[in-house]
Amino acid sequence: MAIDMGWPGVDGLGDVVRVLGEWQHDGGPVQVHPGDVGWFWRFGAERTAQATRTWSRAGDVLAVGLLDGADLLRLAFAPEALRDEELARQVAEDVSAPERGVLLEGKVYIEAPAGALVQDLLLRGGWESGEPWTPLRRDLGAPVPDPGVRVEAIGPEQAHEWAAVLRASFDGSTFTDERWHAMAAGVPYTGARCLVVRNEQGEAVAAVAVWPAGEGRPGLIEPMGVHRAHRGHGYGRAITAAAARALQEVGSSSVVVCTPSSNVGAVATYQSAGLERLPEKRDLYRDAP
Incomplete structure (x- = not known):
């Protein structure tokens, strides 16, 4: 046919x-x-x-x-x-x-x-x-260590904070509160979560969205960013670990992410959080x- x-x-x-x-x-x-x-x-x-x-x-x-x-x-x-x-x-x-x-x-x-x-x-x-x-992947069959930082799930009332961290994480980003609300209203957002890491002063310093694909299937990190004013403190590793724990809680079998090989910092961050590099x-x- x-x-x-x-x-x-x-x-x-x-x-x-x-x-x-x-x-x-x-x-x-x-x-x-x-x-x-x-x-x-x-x-x-x-x-x-x-x-x-x-x-x-x-x-x-x-x-x-x-x-x-x-x-x-x-x-x-x-x-x-x-x-x-x-x-x-x-x-x-x-x-x-x-x-x-x-x-x-x-x-x-x-x-x-x-x-x-x-x-x-x-x-x-x-x-x-x-x-x-x-591509990088971490199996979620074993416990994921606590990230050791304050992690918060973001709802509509905190969308502006998540959006602000994302804008401060990527050069040229135009992400807005309105785009967060559009994303959260989408069919794929069922079961998804947006997380932030807060520092000791309570500021949101890193953000991630995690997307399950159903129980027993790989979940995705997309995107993950650390505020440019708060880099070098391990927040990227912490938010990635928090993302893995969130996916584990909803039954995902593994966490996957894919990033340009030229972004060596991102690759290193994901590896530091326990993700293993797959063939390019x-x-x-x-x-x-």
């Missing part, structure tokens, strides 16, 4: 989140997670729907794409479809042809899970290897004339 590419629309986003959750398992590659959709939801449901693509056969969704910006498509595949040739060829055709409305002209990027056949097809079709990324993966890019 033919592979069909579609746009789920706002009403279909719940199904997309559900299948992405079902595709997460500890033996599989780190790929687009329900939490990635949840974090994107800060822009609102309509924009999230516009950024989402699905590839289906006979009504069964086999691949999902999330346009994380105008020039980056992040892909996830059903575990049994990673090497499905018909699916891989259709996805490769759709992402390589600007008229299909997935990626436009110019320099564009694809992030696909390790081992996906679509990577091989794109490389053969002229795409090139790009930036290396480092590279995105693919095409620089059209």
